[in-house]
Amino acid sequence: MQVAALQEAISSAPFAAPASQAAGMVKLLTCGSVDDGKSTLIGRLLWDAAGVTEDQRAAIALASHNRAVNGEKIDFSLLLDGLQAEREQGITIDIAWRYFETGDRRFVIIDSPGHEQYTRNMATGASHADIAILLVDARYGPKRQTRRHAAICDLVGIKKVILAVNKMDLVDWSEARYRAIEAEFAALAGSFGFTEIRTIPVAALTGDNVAYRSARMPWYAGPTLLDYLETVDPKAIAADAPFRMPVQLVLRASGDFRGYAGTITSGRVKVGDRIVDARSGLGATLKRIATMGGDRPSAGTGDAVTLVLDTDLDISRGAVLSEQARRPINADVIEARLVWLSEAPFDPESGYLLRTATDLTPVTSMSVSALVDFETLAASPAHACAMNDIADCRILLGRATALDLFRDLPLTGNFILVSAIDGATVAGGVITWAQSGAPEVGDKVFVLNRELLANGLCSDLGDSPADLAEFNRRAQEVASLLRSIGVPVLVEI
Amino acid sequence: MTALVSHLKLLEAESIHIFREAAAQFRSPVLLYSIGKDSTVLLHLARKAFWPAKPPFPLLHVDTTWKFRDMIAFRDKTARDFGLDLIVHTNHEGLARNINPFDHPPSVYTDVMKTVALRQALDAGGFDAAFGGARRDEEASRAKERVFSFRSAGHRWEPRRQRPEMWQLLNGRLGKGETVRVFPLSNWTEGDVWRYIQQEKLDVVPLYFAAERPVVVRDGQLIVVDDERMRFEPGEKPEMRKVRFRTLGCWPLTAAIESDATTLDAVVEETLAAKVSERAGRLIDHDQAGAMEMKKREGYF
Numbered sequence: 001m002q003v004a005a006l007q008e009a010i011s012s013a014p015f016a017a018p019a020s021q022a023a024g025m026v027k028l029l030t031c032g033s034v035d036d037g038k039s040t041l042i043g044r045l046l047w048d049a050a051g052v053t054e055d056q057r058a059a060i061a062l063a064s065h066n067r068a069v070n071g072e073k074i075d076f077s078l079l080l081d082g083l084q085a086e087r088e089q090g091i092t093i094d095i096a097w098r099y100f101e102t103g104d105r106r107f108v109i110i111d112s113p114g115h116e117q118y119t120r121n122m123a124t125g126a127s128h129a130d131i132a133i134l135l136v137d138a139r140y141g142p143k144r145q146t147r148r149h150a151a152i153c154d155l156v157g158i159k160k161v162i163l164a165v166n167k168m169d170l171v172d173w174s175e176a177r178y179r180a181i182e183a184e185f186a187a188l189a190g191s192f193g194f195t196e197i198r199t200i201p202v203a204a205l206t207g208d209n210v211a212y213r214s215a216r217m218p219w220y221a222g223p224t225l226l227d228y229l230e231t232v233d234p235k236a237i238a239a240d241a242p243f244r245m246p247v248q249l250v251l252r253a254s255g256d257f258r259g260y261a262g263t264i265t266s267g268r269v270k271v272g273d274r275i276v277d278a279r280s281g282l283g284a285t286l287k288r289i290a291t292m293g294g295d296r297p298s299a300g301t302g303d304a305v306t307l308v309l310d311t312d313l314d315i316s317r318g319a320v321l322s323e324q325a326r327r328p329i330n331a332d333v334i335e336a337r338l339v340w341l342s343e344a345p346f347d348p349e350s351g352y353l354l355r356t357a358t359d360l361t362p363v364t365s366m367s368v369s370a371l372v373d374f375e376t377l378a379a380s381p382a383h384a385c386a387m388n389d390i391a392d393c394r395i396l397l398g399r400a401t402a403l404d405l406f407r408d409l410p411l412t413g414n415f416i417l418v419s420a421i422d423g424a425t426v427a428g429g430v431i432t433w434a435q436s437g438a439p440e441v442g443d444k445v446f447v448l449n450r451e452l453l454a455n456g457l458c459s460d461l462g463d464s465p466a467d468l469a470e471f472n473r474r475a476q477e478v479a480s481l482l483r484s485i486g487v488p489v490l491v492e493i
Numbered sequence: 494m495t496a497l498v499s500h501l502k503l504l505e506a507e508s509i510h511i512f513r514e515a516a517a518q519f520r521s522p523v524l525l526y527s528i529g530k531d532s533t534v535l536l537h538l539a540r541k542a543f544w545p546a547k548p549p550f551p552l553l554h555v556d557t558t559w560k561f562r563d564m565i566a567f568r569d570k571t572a573r574d575f576g577l578d579l580i581v582h583t584n585h586e587g588l589a590r591n592i593n594p595f596d597h598p599p600s601v602y603t604d605v606m607k608t609v610a611l612r613q614a615l616d617a618g619g620f621d622a623a624f625g626g627a628r629r630d631e632e633a634s635r636a637k638e639r640v641f642s643f644r645s646a647g648h649r650w651e652p653r654r655q656r657p658e659m660w661q662l663l664n665g666r667l668g669k670g671e672t673v674r675v676f677p678l679s680n681w682t683e684g685d686v687w688r689y690i691q692q693e694k695l696d697v698v699p700l701y702f703a704a705e706r707p708v709v710v711r712d713g714q715l716i717v718v719d720d721e722r723m724r725f726e727p728g729e730k731p732e733m734r735k736v737r738f739r740t741l742g743c744w745p746l747t748a749a750i751e752s753d754a755t756t757l758d759a760v761v762e763e764t765l766a767a768k769v770s771e772r773a774g775r776l777i778d779h780d781q782a783g784a785m786e787m788k789k790r791e792g793y794f
């Protein structure tokens with residue numbers, strides 16, 4: 001087979017990586033457009049890392065032959081584009097999930113669409129990933145969409161990214177070209193919250209530096225893509241993070257058993273610890289951590305457990321159990337950055353519900369204050385948003401709910417917006433600011449109203465939509481500044 | 494580097510989370526129990542998710558009347574041992590029309606005796622959510638599935654109308670006429686299922702283990718003869734061969750493989766070393782290109 005011949009051209013000398021004892025799971029997002037060779041890269045990774053069975057290989061080889069898009073070569077992208085419509089159009093519309101393992105490590109590949117009109121699908125896929133591979137074509141370097149993909153990865157909380165500089169074969173395996181792209185991306189990525197950026201020169205079609213070390217780029221001393229994936233530590237949540245367990249449901253059984261079932265989203269807890277319900281402020285002592293396999297003395301992040309307390313807190317689904325010292329915010333006003341997922345644009349008159357970890361809270365009012373520009377990554381004033389937009393917004397809740405800021409604790413700081421009419425998921429977002437209980441008017445609260453602003457700060461603004469958005473932006477800005485020095489503010493505009 | 498958690502433990506926790514989300518959000522769920530290895534794992538995870546309470550939903554088995562006798566015995570014993578409610582549904586209208594896997598092409602037989610039967614049973618029970626053991630690694634169109642897979646009225650799957658699922662947040666609010674298929678094993682692979690059965694020491698149907706069984710070879714596939722309803726082609730005569738099943742369905746439509754794996758350890762070893770995908774033994778999927786996607790659109794789970 002031709003593939004075997006291609007592999008022979010590539011030295012298989014292993015990268016001298018530290019011996020890995022790592023087991024576990026790495027969820028990997030791949031982003032880049034069809035033109036960048038994304039599906040080919042992943043198809044190549046699956047093909048070479050033995051995640052493809054013989055009957056699948058035969059089917060792909062046959063389909064490649066029929067389509068002949070690649071001459072006589074194997075079309076690795078056929079491993080990924082599963083739906084018939086996608087095969088016909090030759091593009092990836094929806095997220096596809098693929099699994100493979102090497103040694104002790106399980107990889108989940110979340111393949112997401114590259115086109116701008118599928119930003120929402122990409123954001124959805126990215127939200128499940130620990131690590132992202134951003135793909136660029138070595139001939140062109142980072143593009144507008146590389147920036148957009150990086151922005152979305154950053155938004156949903158991905159901390160580690162791999163920049164795969166693909167098609168090195170088309171730039172004569174040039175080190176200078178690679179270094180220029182590496183530097184350009186490092187500058188671009190500086191504005192994000194990534195903790196680790198790894199750049200790797202590859203050629204997906206020939207397999208160079210994907211699973212096999214390339215003999216054609218001796219100047220590159222770093223790991224191959226697979227080497228790196230096998231050794232990277234995917235964990236994002238700090239070991240000393242505060243304990244949180246959103247309650248999914250209350251379990252009752254014979255013998256007066258009453259337990260709170262849920263998945264621990266951060267921190268650890270042990271029998272004897274003091275636990276509080278953030279919403280009511282009531283506390284109790286942890287008596288048992290019950291599982292079918294027997295009681296446990298302690299449990300940590302990611303464990304699905306049932307907690308039995310010494311006194312009944314009378315709580316139900318939606319409550320967040322927390323440690324005593326570092327508690328969630330019991331908020332009824334939040335500010336958030338979100339990606340709009342629904343085909344129906346944001347409508348301030350429409351009813352929405354805020355779905356946090358396990359709570360569903362009615363939204364009293366919601367306003368958009370800015371849209372993120374993918375070119376500059378700056379937020380510019382706006383009051384509307386539609387599908388695929390990333391927007392900053394402010395949400396007033398019908399009642400308080402326990403939550404955290406996303407940057408502190410992602411799994412109690414994220415949310416989706418649900419349409420109150422048909423139940424559809426219309427947006428997904430991260431909480432950037434939250435206020436614990438709206439201040440009551442008259443209680444030393446500064447009321448920032450329309451008149452006050454129109455007479456001074458905003459006297460230059462008219463009635464156009466752009467001016468109204470700017471008016472709103474300035475109001476929120478003033479409110480933020482005042483709040484940052486401890487002045488309670490109520491915005492009434 | 495810090496030691497990472499075993500991926501089976503992560504998968505188990507994720508599945509339990511999904512079970513609990515569905516039980517909390519849907520009015521009347523049911524677990525589609527098809528007796529095979531995936532259902533065995535599914536049921537075990539359901540028991541863990543609600544322990545010490547029993548799973549707050551019944552089991553539903555769609556009986557085509559062509560299941561292996563060993564499967565039916567295993568089904569009844571399982572429901573009895575765990576004290577669970579079991580609903581068995583057969584499409585009696587299809588049975589009256591004598592729809593069977595010998596006289597009808599696999600696509601017709603599957604549609605009437607499995608897909609239509611499933612829709613009948615879900616409608617009759619008024620279930621708004623059905624747990625299934627489908628995995629994304631099984632087949633290309635399944636690779637795109639959501640964990641909460643929405644079905645419009647008539648149980649139709651519309652790939653383009655599926656809800657985005659972000660982070661761990663599963664939205665179970667139903668629109669008018671909508672129902673949901675819930676897939677707690679979405680991120681499991683065939684290998685994971687076997688390793689988990691091994692780790693948790695779960696009982697499975699004996700057909701998964703190699704034994705001497707009466708077999709005819711048809712189109713290169715090994716068909717085990719389970720009862721007197723088998724129709725032989727001219728010259729065909731069953732011979733005894735040591736075979737087992739990687740996947741279980743209706744007996745004349747599910748091919749066996751030659752194997753010496755008589756223990757769980759041997760089965761796990763063989764599965765992890767397998768060079769062909771598991772659905773190669775499912776004759777119904779080969780009927781036409783995109784066969785699974787078509788079936789799903791019509792309401793197959």
